[in-house]
Amino acid sequence: MMALQIHPIPAFRDNYIWIIHNTEHAVVIDPGDASPVLDYLQSHKLELHAILITHHHSDHTGGNPTLIAKFNVPVYGPKQENIATVTHPVREGDKVHLATLPLILEVIDIPGHTHGHIAYFGSLPASSHGKNILFCGDTLFASGCGRVFEGTPQQMYRSLQKLADLPDDTLVYCTHEYTLGNINFARTVEPSNIDLQREELRAKQLRSENIPTLPTSIAREKSCNPFLRCHLPEINRIACLYAKKKLEQPVEVFATLREWKNNF
Numbered sequence: 001m002m003a004l005q006i007h008p009i010p011a012f013r014d015n016y017i018w019i020i021h022n023t024e025h026a027v028v029i030d031p032g033d034a035s036p037v038l039d040y041l042q043s044h045k046l047e048l049h050a051i052l053i054t055h056h057h058s059d060h061t062g063g064n065p066t067l068i069a070k071f072n073v074p075v076y077g078p079k080q081e082n083i084a085t086v087t088h089p090v091r092e093g094d095k096v097h098l099a100t101l102p103l104i105l106e107v108i109d110i111p112g113h114t115h116g117h118i119a120y121f122g123s124l125p126a127s128s129h130g131k132n133i134l135f136c137g138d139t140l141f142a143s144g145c146g147r148v149f150e151g152t153p154q155q156m157y158r159s160l161q162k163l164a165d166l167p168d169d170t171l172v173y174c175t176h177e178y179t180l181g182n183i184n185f186a187r188t189v190e191p192s193n194i195d196l197q198r199e200e201l202r203a204k205q206l207r208s209e210n211i212p213t214l215p216t217s218i219a220r221e222k223s224c225n226p227f228l229r230c231h232l233p234e235i236n237r238i239a240c241l242y243a244k245k246k247l248e249q250p251v252e253v254f255a256t257l258r259e260w261k262n263n264f
């Protein structure tokens with residue numbers, strides 16, 4: 001059997017709809033728009049077998065009605081959110097069995113960006129190099145994180161910590177091409193971080209060739225992403241300067257960085 005492949009389907013201005021497929025069957029994650037997905041399926045002669053949703057925002061769910069009308073497939077999505085097109089509500093501890101691919105994905109609750117946001121984590125079969133993979137919607141981005149719309153900074157920080165605790169080699173499939181903007185902010189927070197400087201060169205090169213900067217990895221994010229580095233003294237120091245007060249806990253540093261980025 002052919003190895004599983006994972007590809008980004010660009011949508012809207014800077015979204016990626018990720019598709020996992022072999023030579024016959026496909027699963028899409030967060031199809032905000034149906035037409036680029038239908039184009040991809042048709043040009044690769046693939047049949048859609050399932051849709052996975054991380055959270056309710058329309059740029060992640062808008063393509064569902066059109067795709068379901070054509071393929072009548074199960075739609076997995078967060079149990080804590082009301083999404084009319086979801087047929088299989090899931091939450092932490094649940095496993096999604098995608099038999100036709102074959103792939104099993106575990107559900108992780110990561111509230112903060114929205115109140116019921118979930119991620120899907122799994123390992124590709126040995127025939128596909130056995131890599132760990134994570135689909136985390138709008139929670140963790142390359143060198144950044146999602147805005148805290150419905151949850152609290154505490155929830156978002158805890159959710160990011162859960163993702164940071166996954167194996168270092170986990171490939172992280174984020175849903176937006178925000179990398180260069182995020183690096184611009186990250187370098188302001190941590191100007192002497194050599195890994196981050198290297199990452200900026202890599203991302204600039206890729207974007208100049210119109211190549212996605214994603215997936216990233218948990219290891220790379222732990223070395224470059226300020227929102228996963230709130231426990232470090234140098235990040236605490238600059239966050240205190242911005243907040244003009246002493247910040248005791250990493251979660252306070254996180255809340256400060258998030259507010260700073262909102263106004264950056």
Ligand SMILES: [Zn+2]
Nearest residue numbers: 055057113138
């Ligand atoms: Zn969102």
